[in-house]
Amino acid sequence: MDISLRQMRSFVAVAKLGSFTRAAEFLHVSQPTLTVQIRRLEEALQLKLFDRNPRSVNLTRVGRDLLPSFERTLQDLDSVLLDVKHVSTAQLGVVRIAALPSFAASLLPDSIRHFRKQNPGASFAVKDVIASAVLGLVRSDEVDLGLTGGNVDFPDIEVLFRASDEIRVVYPKGHPIDRFSRITAERLAQFPIVMMDGRTSVRAVTDNAFRKAKLMPTPVTETTQMMTALGMVRAGIGITLLPASAREIAAEPTLRARHISDPNFSRPVWLIKRKNRTLPPLSKAFADHLSRERVSFLKRDD
Amino acid sequence: MDISLRQMRSFVAVAKLGSFTRAAEFLHVSQPTLTVQIRRLEEALQLKLFDRNPRSVNLTRVGRDLLPSFERTLQDLDSVLLDVKHVSTAQLGVVRIAALPSFAASLLPDSIRHFRKQNPGASFAVKDVIASAVLGLVRSDEVDLGLTGGNVDFPDIEVLFRASDEIRVVYPKGHPIDRFSRITAERLAQFPIVMMDGRTSVRAVTDNAFRKAKLMPTPVTETTQMMTALGMVRAGIGITLLPASAREIAAEPTLRARHISDPNFSRPVWLIKRKNRTLPPLSKAFADHLSRERVSFLKRDD
């Protein structure tokens, strides 16, 4: 014989209201229902909980001792269930997302701001890590979503959304390249280029684009940070190639960033999750939000 | 739609064992039962809790977040229910009892010691107060049992047990009264008597006994404490009249205590409870214990 939550709620109601009839009203059930519930509870506990008289209902001492425990248990449970309700209706939750540092700095902040306008109960846990770490965090369920570039073609990874982050050429105003109306890989190769370090995903993309165009431009300098590359460009050392999403470009008002007429100069942006894993409602909502959102510097690949 | 404790237990079992089949074994139910329980729970919460694959069952993130709450709630409840079980089987509990100070010092300590030999889980809350306070504490449910003398004939008071505490005469060895084989009220009245204070229940009994015998013995001294009366007797000031239950008599090895051949020299001892109130199992057991127990200085009035 086991006890039920309904029995516990019935017990608390009768104890607090001191009457089966009033408790029945309160719980929207008939009075005999409560009689049976309490009797079953007493049978299960093998304890008399109430002393009944036609005139009054009184807790026995063991009933009185038991009341606070049951009450606390029910309150705890109800507060958990209320939280659950908010989670299930996507009113509350933590969106755990791993992203490449460039996306974490450019794409995510505005998206999160917009999303939180409509979902004030959303909080975010953003991990800005390199591409392989994004995959690792997604695989180990430490994050719900991953925002990354590179290869994501794995059997345990599902792509929710794909876009392109265009790689642009950045040069000082008045630079000779500015006179071309269309800028191609060949044109770029004619100028000294400040290139990103070989381990960065940007460099992987540009190297690949030049290889496809059968060109081998020589880097005049290599930098790890985009900010450093821009400093070089400002100083007139050369031009550079940076993703459109890079916020750093805006920090240098004397520089111009322009589109390159070559589809290879773009890196893919993937929103991924672990395959066969259900997203929390709020994370799902954020994923949908990202998919719907038109980000100026991203090209949608639908 | 409401959730049930069984659903919660099913959820925890499946989550911890990572398998519907193993959880079903563990809970001694069939596997489809668990499938249905979990589905119902998910419907009630409007949340997917598990990602099912034919090869593995994994908690979703919301499921993972929910698990500790449910687990804690169930553990709390189980520990309460375990306590309840011990209480219901009279293995555990607090016996709350109000008693006249004389009974609290004489009758109760040995009874409690014997009772605790058989019921090691019993603890006691003893209030030693005057008779009217005993009634008050019983009426207000602050104690389960009352041990008192005097009048207990009230409609809201139930007598569980009645005995008599014999009033004995106490005198120094070799005192002239010692030569009588039977001691009557008349014999007592021939000697100077150290009497208890008029407000004590002992004095009420002896006054009444002498009045019934149409005697008016004059007190040579009045004392409030039994110990003081005994000191007077030891010093040869007179004889005194004390209840057989008085432990103080044993402290004076040069004194003798003897029965008085007059049924009026005894005070009633009542074990009472509030009428229409169920006793906790352990308090009930103690009341039964008191009723069964043969106390040397108490005469049972069955």
Place this chain on the structure above:
DNA sequence: GATGTCCATAGATAAATCGTATGGCTGAGA
């Protein structure tokens, strides 16, 4: 491609729950 493992589904049966109608007890008031 066959097989085994595991979860989901379907249908039948047993159990529990609930509401209506009714009975029984107690205390207040005539």
Place this chain on the structure above:
DNA sequence: TCTCAGCCATACGATTTATCTATGGACATC
């Protein structure tokens, strides 16, 4: 003392819920 009102307990039929057995379907392994 009697009657009545108020309140809880009981009985019974209807509905819902829980459970089991049998079986289907998906995926991984060999």
